[in-house]
Amino acid sequence: MIAVKKAQLYRTVFTPEDLPDTPYSEVAFVGRSNVGKSSLLNAIVKNYRLAKVSSSPGKTRSINFYLVNDRFFVVDLPGYGFAKLSAAEQKRWKKLIESYLTDRDKLKGIFLLVDSKVGPTEKDIAMKEWLEYYGIPYCVVATKVDKLKKQSERARLKKRIREKLGLNKEIEIIPFSSKTREGRGEVLKQIEQFLER
Ligand SMILES: Nc1nc2c(ncn2[C@@H]2O[C@H](COP(=O)(O)OP(=O)(O)OP(=O)(O)O)[C@@H](O)[C@H]2O)c(=O)[nH]1
Ligand SMILES: [Mg+2]
Known part of the structure; x- marks a missing residue:
């Protein structure tokens, strides 16, 4: 299992043109706004102040690249399904995420986050289909x-x-809590597997 020795914010990206061109492989967290992406990142690196967490959805508006162990990126994406965004903001979000997900040869794997209590939403299902369509x-x-x-x-x-997401048997589901850190080891193991591809 990867021992996280060092983690730092490497870049904050608001437009596709600013996506970094670097030698590092990366994995990314996607999911609804408020599902716990930034909290997962903090739990993984055991630094609860690295990524900003908030009970009001829509906290993360940019794509944030965190460099771990000077070796790979963990990428925290802004959440979807945040109703209060203006149409222009939603359009900007869509363009940014789409250009990231479709044109990133360093992207080795995605963690699709689903709230255990809420269950998969229509938008989660759409995201899963999308990931399959693009073969990510x-x-x-x-x-x-x-x-x-x-x-x-x-x-x-x-x-x-x-069942709700219509997942194939070989797709792993990792129960996780940033409060108890349950599942942290499994997430790290999965990161390692993605990076080996
Ligand atoms: N009980 C519990 N609450 C959590 C957990 N993870 C996150 N939360 C809470 O859920 C809220 C949202 O967490 P974030 O990590 O900011 O969610 P996000 O997915 O990054 O949200 P956006 O940046 O808006 O897309 C915060 O109030 C967190 O404290 C968890 O494992 N257990
Ligand atoms: Mg966030």
Whole structure:
């Protein structure tokens, strides 16, 4: 498993032209606004002040590149499904994300984050189809599992997500909590697997 020794913000990108051209491979976090992408990043690097986290959705508006161990990037993307954005902002978001996801040969894998309590939304399903269409390797992270208090909810979690998203058997689902750090090791292992491709 990767030992995270060092992590720093490398670049903040607001327009496709500013996407960095670097020698490093990368993995990225995508998902609804407020699903816990920035919290996942912080839990992975054990620095709760690296990426800004907020209970109001739409906190991350830029694509943020974090350089880990001077070896690879973890990329925190702005969330989708944030209703309060203006049409112009939504258009800007779409263009930025699309140009990132479709034209990035250093991108080795995506973590698609789904809220354990809310379950996959229509937008999550659309994102999954999109990743498959473009042939981008991905896995699913079920976030905020600490919120599932009932054993029965917990037991059904993976099956529910798999069915709703229409996932193939070989696509991994990792239950995760940034509060308890459950799943951190599995996410790091998956990062390693993506980077080896
Ligand atoms: N209970 C619980 N709350 C969490 C967890 N992860 C994130 N949260 C909370 O969920 C809210 C959103 O977390 P963020 O990490 O900012 O979410 P994001 O996906 O980066 O959101 P955007 O930047 O808006 O796209 C914050 O209030 C977090 O404290 C978790 O594992 N458990
Ligand atoms: Mg964020």
